[in-house]
Amino acid sequence: MVSTPVTSRPKAAAAEPARPVTGHARRLDRKGRTRLSFAARFRRDRVMLLLVMPGFLYFVVFHWLPIPGNIIAFEDYQPYLGFVDSVWVGLDNFAVAFSDPAFWYALRNTLVIMVMQLVLFFPVPIALALLLNSIMSPKLKKFVQSVIYLPHFLGWVIIVSLFTQILGPTGLIPNFLDSLGMGRISPMTDPATFPLLVTVQTIWKDAGWGTIMFLAALASIDDSLYEAAAIDGAGPWRRTWAVTIPGIMPIVILLLILNLGTALSVGFEQIILQRNNVGAQAGEVLDTYVYFHGIVDGQWGTSAAVGLVKGIVGLFLVLGANKVAHMFGQDGVYSREH
Amino acid sequence: MGSTPVSTESTTVVRLGRQRARDYRARTRPVWMEKPSFAMQGLKGLVLLLVCVAVIYPFLVVIGTSLSTQQEIAANNGFVLIPMHPTLEAYRTILSGGIVTEALFRSIGITLVGTALSVTLTVMMAYGLSRRIMGGNFFLMTALLTMLFSPGIIPTFLVVKELGLLGTFAALILPTALSAFNLIIIRSFFMNVPSELVEAARLDGAGDIRILWNVMLPLSKAVIAVIGLFYAVGYWNMFFNAMLYVDSDKWPLAMVLRQYVLLGSSIDANTGAEIAAPSQAIQMAVVVISLVPILSVYPFLQKYFTKGVLTGAVKG
Numbered sequence: 206m207v208s209t210p211v212t213s214r215p216k217a218a219a220a221e222p223a224r225p226v227t228g229h230a231r232r233l234d235r236k237g238r239t240r241l242s243f244a245a246r247f248r249r250d251r252v253m254l255l256l257v258m259p260g261f262l263y264f265v266v267f268h269w270l271p272i273p274g275n276i277i278a279f280e281d282y283q284p285y286l287g288f289v290d291s292v293w294v295g296l297d298n299f300a301v302a303f304s305d306p307a308f309w310y311a312l313r314n315t316l317v318i319m320v321m322q323l324v325l326f327f328p329v330p331i332a333l334a335l336l337l338n339s340i341m342s343p344k345l346k347k348f349v350q351s352v353i354y355l356p357h358f359l360g361w362v363i364i365v366s367l368f369t370q371i372l373g374p375t376g377l378i379p380n381f382l383d384s385l386g387m388g389r390i391s392p393m394t395d396p397a398t399f400p401l402l403v404t405v406q407t408i409w410k411d412a413g414w415g416t417i418m419f420l421a422a423l424a425s426i427d428d429s430l431y432e433a434a435a436i437d438g439a440g441p442w443r444r445t446w447a448v449t450i451p452g453i454m455p456i457v458i459l460l461l462i463l464n465l466g467t468a469l470s471v472g473f474e475q476i477i478l479q480r481n482n483v484g485a486q487a488g489e490v491l492d493t494y495v496y497f498h499g500i501v502d503g504q505w506g507t508s509a510a511v512g513l514v515k516g517i518v519g520l521f522l523v524l525g526a527n528k529v530a531h532m533f534g535q536d537g538v539y540s541r542e543h
Numbered sequence: 544m545g546s547t548p549v550s551t552e553s554t555t556v557v558r559l560g561r562q563r564a565r566d567y568r569a570r571t572r573p574v575w576m577e578k579p580s581f582a583m584q585g586l587k588g589l590v591l592l593l594v595c596v597a598v599i600y601p602f603l604v605v606i607g608t609s610l611s612t613q614q615e616i617a618a619n620n621g622f623v624l625i626p627m628h629p630t631l632e633a634y635r636t637i638l639s640g641g642i643v644t645e646a647l648f649r650s651i652g653i654t655l656v657g658t659a660l661s662v663t664l665t666v667m668m669a670y671g672l673s674r675r676i677m678g679g680n681f682f683l684m685t686a687l688l689t690m691l692f693s694p695g696i697i698p699t700f701l702v703v704k705e706l707g708l709l710g711t712f713a714a715l716i717l718p719t720a721l722s723a724f725n726l727i728i729i730r731s732f733f734m735n736v737p738s739e740l741v742e743a744a745r746l747d748g749a750g751d752i753r754i755l756w757n758v759m760l761p762l763s764k765a766v767i768a769v770i771g772l773f774y775a776v777g778y779w780n781m782f783f784n785a786m787l788y789v790d791s792d793k794w795p796l797a798m799v800l801r802q803y804v805l806l807g808s809s810i811d812a813n814t815g816a817e818i819a820a821p822s823q824a825i826q827m828a829v830v831v832i833s834l835v836p837i838l839s840v841y842p843f844l845q846k847y848f849t850k851g852v853l854t855g856a857v858k859g
Contacts, residue, residue, distance in 0.1 A: 243677075250676040252751040260668030261682050263721050266706075267699065268689040274698030284704075336590060339579075341572065345591075351845055352595045358772075358837050360780025362797045366804040366830050367601040370608075370622070377604065377622050409597070417848065428573070435575035470693070474782050478805060492696065499697045500787060512695035523691045 278510040298510035308511060310486050311494040314400070318471045318490065321404045323464060329408050330415030331457060335449065337416060338423045353413025361474040364410055369393060372402075393479070396487030403475060418460060419453055426452035462526040469519045491515045602834070609633055609827035616823050633828035642799055643829055650779060650796040654836075657716040657778040661725075662771050669726050670755050673733035686723045696787075703788055714788035715781060715795065722777075725770045732763045769847045772840060779836060796833050803829050 241249065278298055280291040302308045333353070340346045356364070371377045372392045383389045392402055426449065434444045473492040480488035489497075491511060499508030572578065579587075604622055610633075611619075611626040637643040672683050693699075699718065708714040736759060744754050760767070782797040791798075804826045 246677045253671040253674060253676045254678075255671075256667040256751075256755075257671035257676075257682050260664045260671075260721055260726070261685060263664065263717075264686050264689055264723075267702065267718050267720075268694060269685070271694035271698035271702045274701050275695060277697070277701075333594070336587060339587065340591075349591055349595060351842070352598050354845060354848060355838075355841060356598060358776045358841060359834070360776075360782060360797050362780070362782055362800045362805075363830060363833055366800065366826075367605060369805065370604060370827075371601055380622075413594075413598070432573065432575050441577065441579065477786075478801065495696050496787075500700055505697060509695065509697040512697050516692060516695050520692045 275509060275513050275516075277505055278513045280506055282505040282509070284505070294506070298506040299514070301507050302511050302514075305507075307485065307489060307498075308494060311489040311491050311511075314487065315469060315471055315490040318400045318403055318476075319469060321400045322407060322471065323461075325401075325404050326408050326412065327461060327464065329412040331419055331453070333412060334416040334419035334423060334453075335445070337420060338449075350413075350416075353416070355413070356410045357414035359410065361472070361478060364406060365475070365478045368402075368406060368409075394482045396483040399479075399483045399487045403472065403479075406475060407472065418456060422453040422456040423449065462529050465522060465526050469515055469522065605827050605830050605834075609824055609831045611824055613822055613824060633822070633824035634832075637825055637828055637832070643796075643803070643832070646794055646796045646799040647832060649793065653712065653715055653781070653795055654775050654778040657720070658771055658775040660716065661720050661722075661774040661778075662767065664721055665725050665729055665770065665774075666755075666760070666767065668721070669729035670733055670759060672726075673730050686721075686726055690723045700787060708788065710789055710793070712789075712793060715784050715793070716778070718784055718788070719777065719781075722773075725773060729763065729766060729770060732766045733759055736762055765847045768844055772844045775840075776837060779833075796829075800829050800833055 247254075274288065276288060277291065279293060279295060280288070281294050281297075282288075282291045337346055337349060340349070359367075369376060372379065374391050374394060376393070379389050379391060392398055395402075430448045430452075431444055434448050439447060470492065471490050473490075473496075476488065476490050477493050477496065480493055482488070485497075492515070495508045495512045495515075498504045498511070603624055607623045607626055608616060610629040610631070611623040612628055612630055612632070615623055615626060615628060638647075668682075668686070672679055703709060703714055703718055708717065740758050740762075741754055744758050749757065780797055781795055782801070785793075785795050785798045794802075
């Protein structure tokens with residue numbers, strides 16, 4: 206973005222009267238570009254800086270300030286003593302956590318749910334987008350899109366309530382199967398199928414919303430490619446395989462990698478709402494472990510240690526995923542400038 | 544962003560033309576494209592129908608049940624799609640004061656105040672960062688990097704506690720007041736505003752604030768509305784902050800909903816305040832009340848989703 210030429214401000218000109226200035230005091234940097242002095246830039250930007258400050262403060266206080274607080278993972282933290290005076294215990298908290306079977310359950314469940322989400326959830330929006338893309342009538346397409354985007358905007362409490370009505374112990378589908386004489390199933394309270402249940406709920410909530418990115422990628426494929434393929438004798442399936450799939454591949458890879466990066470946070474709200482239905486052994490994930498052991502039971506040090514392990518592994522997944530994204534020639538998680 | 548060619552929207556005219564061409568192409572099958580077989584069309588229709596039913600059906604069941612009498616629910620094995628004797632009894636019960644009514648007003652208040660605050664701060668910061676300013680990259684990175692990591696539940700809890708926010712309404716709003724994702728969406732919109740407009744305003748003597756108010760905001764109403772919806776939905780559905788930071792006297796609707804509906808399915812509320820399990824119609828009425836605000840703004844804003852989300856996500 207080109208910085209806007211500065212308007213004349215007499216005060217700034219008066220600061221360095223020796224130079225022929227049209228606006229601010231100017232000097233040249235090594236590459237010969239005009240460069241404003243620090244004070245002049247501050248004067249020019251002061252309103253903008255003022256606008257940025259509240260938001261900047263928010264991010265510092267609620268996202269950066271807590272980071273040093275992770276020090277309590279290495280302390281026998283007592284709230285009345287504070288960060289500084291609590292006793293330093295080194296890696297003891299980690300040892301305690303790693304010898305706790307509940308931690309390993311939580312880790313296992315987190316990984317199982319993460320893999321299930323990646324394998325079962327990820328292809329659904331792609332398939333839906335391909336299907337929608339093949340619909341000719343714009344009206345029908347718009348209608349279906351409106352319907353399938355909707356669940357994204359419901360909170361997990363609402364969604365779990367809806368699922369309880371349909372799949373709960375006395376829910377619609379169990380009642381129906383029971384009346385057919387097929388026996389009573391109980392998907393909401395069965396520990397064995399809990400990861401599947403969680404994945405199905407995620408699909409219901411976000412598969413429709415997930416089509417947005419793929420639909421945009423599909424729309425950006427050049428029509429003449431399809432035409433050329435058709436003239437060469439390729440049928441609809443062949444065209445999908447040879448034109449459509451390669452066309453959306455970059456965004457598929459990018460999103461897959463990005464999902465991998467944030468996959469360790471497997472829906473805290475969703476799971477904590479249903480954890481007690483299936484028992485802690487099947488329903489605990491790393492985030493709920495941290496919540497119950499730390500905030501509920503007051504084992505600050507141990508739970509902070511588990512949180513730290515999760516945070517560091519998550520960060521490495523993100524950075525690794527970003528690296529792979531760069532290797533695929535993508536911009537990765539963000540691009541610095543336009 | 545290199546490999547995904549999304550138009551930079553040079554002028555409105557070009558965009559409209561392109562849109563019209565796309566609509567035309569969409570309606571008329573190109574000569575080279577064969578008409579799909581009858582079976583194929585039927586299959587597609589069936590899949591779309593199933594998808595739509597899977598989304599809509601739970602809503603219908605919940606609304607139907609909330610309008611039924613207890614006898615009818617019992618007679619129908621727990622669920623009523625179309626009540627024979629519709630009654631608003633359940634709504635009358637929960638809206639005549641008490642926990643749900645209080646939580647409803649609380650949630651409305653939190654959503655209004657929170658959304659106003661979030662949108663204002665996001666727009667201010669996005670505008671400030673939309674131009675090359677002193678330390679701009681530093682401020683931008685401070686925000687963007689927060690998308691890559693979470694400082695952890697416990698340390699964040701302790702910061703909220705040290706700030707003296709525990710048990711206050713501020714704890715429900717402030718810890719999640721801004722989202723870096725929404726920030727870059729609005730920022731990239733501001734950056735796409737033609738610089739000629741800004742120049743013209745500046746020559747007319749407009750300052751930075753005036754340019755924001757009279758040039759930027761009118762041009763980006765749609766995207767701000769979508770961002771406002773994202774924030775509002777977040778506050779309305781808020782659950783995490785409420786569970787962590789406040790007691791039951793400040794619970795928003797989502798927490799009460801959990802208590803009412805999921806209590807029956809043996810979820811313990813480790814926050815105290817035990818209530819006897821309410822009737823099914825009342826449970827469903829609470830669900831419906833939580834749904835109404837979302838369902839009522841959704842149709843007006845959904846046409847902007849693609850535009851808003853894509854500008855942020857693809858253009859970064």
